Amino acid sequence: MRNVVEKLAVWTGWLGRAALWLSGIGxxxxxxxxxxxxxxxYVLGSSLFWAEPASVILMGxxxxxxxxxxxxxxxxxxFDVLLFVLPEKVRLTFFSISDLVVAAFGFGMLKYGWELADxxxxTTISGLGVSGAFRFVPVAAGGALLMIFCAERILRRLAGLSTSRFGDDHDAAELEGNAVTGKGN
Structure with missing residues (x-):
């Protein structure tokens, strides 16, 4: 299971970097x-009719x-003050419960974001001439990513691996490097 989770970490790492790059470009x-x-x-006394709706979509x-x-x-x-005094096994269980709640929220985002887009x-977004679905597709896409990333975090814990840089035990970059080079496990 550990090797599968390490390979998943590489894939989700690439997915996360792509999402971050798209976010930055947006x-x-x-x-x-x-x-x-x-x-x-204010300078030319004119207006770009497409700038405001395009900016709002990019912001989403x-x-x-x-x-x-x-x-x-x-x-x-x-809010994790209590987690610092709990035994590691209990702390990791609470982290997993938190990830399940976030994944459920991501499912709601995916389901209802897709329904709104549908x-x-x-309709057409005035100024852009594109479908009104473009307003809600980012909600669904964000929800899908939340579910994927939460599932990865839970699987990492089940395999005895770190989940990220926030203190479980290992560094995510180290895990991804081990999966690529074949080291670890």
Whole structure:
């Protein structure tokens, strides 16, 4: 099981990096679009009709993809003072319960985000001329990533491996490096 989980960690590592890159590109594009809109409006006395709706869609993408990566890496907010005094086995059980709750939330995001996208598919976003589904697809995509990353974290614990950089015991980068080079286990 350990080898399978290590290979999964490599795959989800690539998936996480891709999501983070897409988030970063979306943030940069959104910033450029907003700057261009302000420049056109206040300097040129004109307006870019597509800048605001495009910026809002990009913001949805980088928020939901970035949040999912934050869950994978353990950089999300948590209140874990009690966990520092608990035995390791109990602490890891609580981490897994937390991951199950987050995965359930991700399932809700996937299910209802997809339903909203489906209901809005026939509409058009003014200014862009694309389907209204584009407003809600990031919610569904973020939910799918949350479920994948939470499942990975739970499987890592079951295999006796670290889940991330936030203190379980090992570093996720070390785990991914071991899976690539064949070291470990």
């Amino acid at each position: 943030l940069v594009l959104m910033t450029a679009f907003v700057f261009a809109q302000v420049f056109y409006r 993408w980088f928020i939901f993809l970035g949040a999912a990566v934050g869950i994978r890496e353990g950089y999300h907010l948590s 209901k809005m598919a026939a």
